[in-house]
Amino acid sequence: MDSNIQPILDKALAGERLTVEDCTTLLESKDFVRIGLAADEIRQRKNPGDVVTYIIDRNINYTNVCNVVCTFCAFYRRPGKPDTYVHSIEEICKRIDETIELGGTGVLMQGGLHPDFNIEWYEDLLSTLHAKYPKFQLHCFSPPEIHNISLISKLDYVTIMQRLK
Structure with a gap:
């Protein structure tokens, strides 16, 4: 013991x-x-009784391009390196469709701190996903990603969160 x-x-x-x-x-x-x-x-x-709960979800990393070198992440690639990727909205939708087919109810979506992704990029992504998957749970973007959007788009956090809502 x-x-x-x-x-x-x-x-x-x-x-x-x-x-x-x-x-x-x-x-x-x-x-x-x-x-x-x-x-x-x-x-x-x-959850009293014999009920044990779980969810089926998936992590989607929409890009591995990142301008920050941190010890937390093992998948980032510096901008311009040959093995970088940015998944298109169509590719992200394909992954969500696969998740739904497996009984999934949501995704966690995060990516690197891409130096070129402004607020409009994220708005386009989310508006497409909300329109196509209105009942699907989208858990998106870490605090560092929101901070990166703030730096690139010159917006405060409240404005960013309101626009991405």
């Missing part, structure tokens, strides 16, 4: 946010039973 995980499980059960160190400790622990029991207790609060 891994005794150093109990304080972390107690935090999770109390609804407190876990730190990176807490999560690392749980990931490295072999005490799957206690971790599973705590997770099930939290699930029971949200």
Whole structure:
């Protein structure tokens, strides 16, 4: 029994946010039973009984072109490199169609911080997707992507979020 995980499980059960160190400790622990029991207790609060939920979704990276070199991402390519890509709206729609065929209900869509993508590029993409898939869940764009749009389009965050809504 891994005794150093109990304080972390107690935090999770109390609804407190876990730190990176807490999560690392749980990931490295072999005490799957206690971790599973705590997770099930939290699930029971949200979905009582024997109901376990899940969703089918997909990640779509619409471009790997990125003008930032960070240690988080393993797929970015600097602008102008030979193995860069930008998926067309048609290619993105094809991936969404494949997701729907598999029973998917949404996508997470993110990409690199492309130096040429202004607010209009994102508006065109989203307006097409909303028109074609009105009931499909679109979770799009990370905070750094929104910041990049702000820099390129010279718009504040509120305006960007209103326009992309």
